[in-house]
Amino acid sequence: MINRIFRGKTPYVLAISAGVVLIALFFSLSRPDLLRPLQNLVFDFYQQLKPRDASQSAVVVIDIDEPSIAARGQWPWPRSDLAELTDRLSRAGAAAIAFDMVFSEPDRTAPAFLAGKLPPDMADREATAAKLKALPDHDAQFAAAISRSPAVLAFFDARGQTRDSARKIAGVSWLGEDLNGLLEPLQGAISSLPVLVSSASGHGHISLGESQTDDVVRRIPLFAAQDGNVYPALSAEALRVALQSASGKRHSFLLVTTFAGREGGEADRASGGSAAITMARLGNFTIPLTKNGGLDLYFAPADQTSFLSADRVLSGSVTELADKVGGKIALVGASAAGLRDIRTTILREAVPGVAIHAQVIDQIMQGKFLNRPDWAPGAEAVLAVLLSLAIIAALPFLGALSAAAFGMACAVIVLAVSWWAFSRHGLLIDPLFPLLLSLTAYFLTTLLLFAFADRERRFIRTAFRHYIAPNLLTRLEENPDALKLGGEIRDMTVMFMDVRNFTPLSENLTPEELVTFLNNLLSPLSDIIQRHEGAIDKYIGDAIMAFWNAPLDVEDHGGKACLAALEMLEEVEQLNERDAFGFRARGLGAVAIGIGISTGPGCVGNLGSTTRFDYSVVGDTVNVASRLEAATKDTGAPILVSQATASAAPGLAYLPAGKLDLKGKTRAEEVFVLAGNERCAESAGFQRLAKTVSRLPSLPAAKRKKAVSDCLAAAKPYLHPFLSRFS
Incomplete structure (x- = not known):
């Protein structure tokens, strides 16, 4: 094997x-x-199958939604309104108030700004302007409210529009490799007004990073670097301020890299020798990070995020507000369609950007992380x-x-x-x-x-197409193991066909003429054999050896071999009639063939060596068929079949030829002359002939010849043409 x-x-x-x-x-x-x-x-x-559960969220989104804009006017609102919003959230007990927006320009609704926009030809312009400038400044009011509350402001990456740096409030330390070469770089920062930032308790970036392969948010940079400074994301900074507000102690971030263990340490071996960030720590929270400081997001369904309309915060009572935001982190953002801050999550939900920050804070507080080790x-x-x-x-x-x-x-x-x-x-x-x-x-x-x-x-197909029928060849292609070296015993029918008087015929032909003759004769005879599902075993000079029921099963193989033999005789007769060989002019006479058919067990397979072999059959059945073909010369009958073949195809026309002593056989064999097909066997003339032939041994010699002549004349329309010639 x-x-x-x-x-x-x-x-x-x-x-x-x-x-x-x-x-x-x-x-x-x-x-x-x-x-x-x-x-x-x-x-x-995977996330869609099993999203994170955030039903007990410690984050609430203060939403600048469509109803709020309808009630308060278009965005941006006066900073005095935002100051009131901040104060109300602070008095309601919010642990942190983070704004998912940047206030980079002065408030255009501030009294001083409006004073500068008064028409030059306005009556009492100077007096009106003086009164406006005397009113409280909105940005100052907002800054004061920020200073009184645990507020966190945001900045975003300038993408090269400016080289300004953001104010760094959070403390960030690290163990191991320098973070500035590992974190996503900020190309400048666009921040809120300095008066606002200086009043804030925290400052974080709101970049989604550059690693997105489509419009779906899957990962955010939790930390980024610029000019040697490390900045946390708005969500992480809001959590830090909330911890600081709750404990009264200052908190900072600690980042760990793979080289924290120094040369030869476990961290070095685990990393495979490449520097990378592994985690961040904030108080009791441990946050697994990607190698460049990113956080893989594990989303909860959008309907589990708590949203509170900004208008309700501004118009409701502080007591009612405390029930909703007390002890929680309040994220102020916008979901109104006109503000264009809509993102797509892994759960295929469209959510405002502020909800992404809420998801980050939630999963950090829950300790539910995704990690690709x-x-x-x-x-x-x-x-x-x-x-x-x-x-x-x-x-x-x-x-x-x-x-x-x-x-x-x-x-x-x-x-x-x-x-x-x-x-x-x-x-x-x-x-x-x-x-x-x-x-x-x-x-x-x-x-x-x-x-x-x-x-x-x-x-x-190349090797066997000339030897077996196309349908058998197709089946053999589907089962090439049938051609394995060695043999198997099968019930088979074997045929030998030989040309009568071939030796004197060949003496009158040149070698080229002899080859042409054999090709013209053997080709149509081989086609007939294949048409009746027989396989050509070999050509032996002027003879053909063929067999049925191998390499694949052939139903009624004895009958098909007999019908093929009858058709072969008809083909030779037709070739003679149209002088296909050109013998008539040369006085060579008609071509005659003899056929012997035997049915019985035979050993069939690839016989030979492992490098050169023939697919053939051997056994006593082959010997009997060969001897029957030789006996046709002595009996004059064109087709002789064994008793086993006659029994295998009982519907055909047979005439008993008695027992013959076949060469090489110790006992005489019962032999039959194949006279015709089923139609011939059923004809009244042939049936009389069969009875007469069976009575011939008992008739007087004078009557025997006349009886045979009369029967042949009656059966002639049904007999094979060759039978009358050799009768």
Whole structure:
């Protein structure tokens, strides 16, 4: 078995498939961004199946929604309104108040600003302007309200529009590698007015980063760097201020990198020698981060985020407000369609940007994180290789369907492990890459096996198309194992056909003429044999050896062999009538053939050596058929069949030829002359002939000849033309 495998096509298939798999693996590892859309597809689906539960959220969104704009006017509102909003939230007990917006320009509704916009020709312009300037400044009012509350302001990345730096309020320290080379860089900052920022308790960026591959928010940079300073995101800063407000103690961030353990430490070995951020700590909270300080978002359904209309905050009582925001982090943002701050989450929900910050704070406080560990790509690569090689190795032995079932079972296991890692531990282990690579290996190996099998079929068709019928050839192509070296015992029918008086005929023909004659004779006779589902065993000079019921089963093989023999006689008669061989002018006479047919057990298979063999049949059945063909010369009958053949095809027209002593046989064999087909057997003339022939041995010699002549005359329309010639 092993020797047969490694002498065949299997080593080439395994080598080619394994090589392609390794090349694909190397390419995917060197270009990981190519796999990110596929990974997003899987991990998004996991979150959609099992989103985070945020029903007990400690965050409330103060929403500048459509009803608020309808009640208070278009945005932006006067900063005095925002001051009142801030004071109310503070008095209601909000642990932190974070604004998801930037106030980078002075309030255009401030009295002093309006004084400068009075028409020059206005009556009492100076007096009116003086009165306006004497009124409280809105920005000052807002700054005062900010200073009295745990407020957090935002800034965003200027994208190179300015090189200004944001004010750094939060303390950020780190262990290990310098963070400025690892974090996402800020290209300048656009911040609120200095008077506002200087009054705030916290300052955080609201960048979504540049790592998005589509419009779906999956990850945010929780920390970013500019000019040696490290800034937290607005959500992280709001949480820090809330902790500080609740405890009365100053809190700061601690970031840990892979080189925190120094050379030779466990962290060094775990990272594989590359610097990366691993986590951040804030008070009792530990936050796993990506290598560049990002946070993978684990979303809760949007309807679990608490929204409170800004108009209700401004118009309701502080007591009622305390029930909704007391002890919670209040995020002030906008959901009104005209303000264009709508984002798409992994759950395929459109939410305002401020809701993203709420999701970040929620998952940090819950400790529900998603983490793609450093070892995940390596583990996925190893799994992909093992699974691919297993399928490649199994395909030649299991077949396409069994290997597909094996691959499906492996796929279910891989998917189950990946889902278990996500649902129980929040680990992002990609099952799709190993499955796609193994699927590629499956199709590639199947294609190669098909190509080799197709080459085998072409070889079989080329080798056997001249010897067996097309329908048998097709079935043989589907089961090439039937051609294995060795034999099997089958019930078969064997035919021998030989040209009468071939030796004197060949003496009158040149070698070229002899070859042409044999081709013109044997070609149509071979076609007849194949048409009746027979297989040509070999050509022996002017003779044909054929057999039925191998290599594939042939129903009624004895009858088909007999009908083929009758049709072969008719074909030779027609060839003679139209002088197809050109013998008439040369006085060579008509061509005659003799056929012997025997049915019985035979050993059939590829006989020979492992490098050169013939598909043939051997056994006593073959010997009997050969001897019957030789006996046609002595009896004058064109077709002689054995008793077993006559029994296998009982509906045909047979005449008993008695028992003949066949050469090489110790006992005489019961032999029959095949006289015609079923129609001939059913004719009244043939039936009288059969009775007469059976009575011939008992008739006087004078009556025997007349009886035979009369019967032949009556049966002549039904007898084979050759039968009358040899009667």
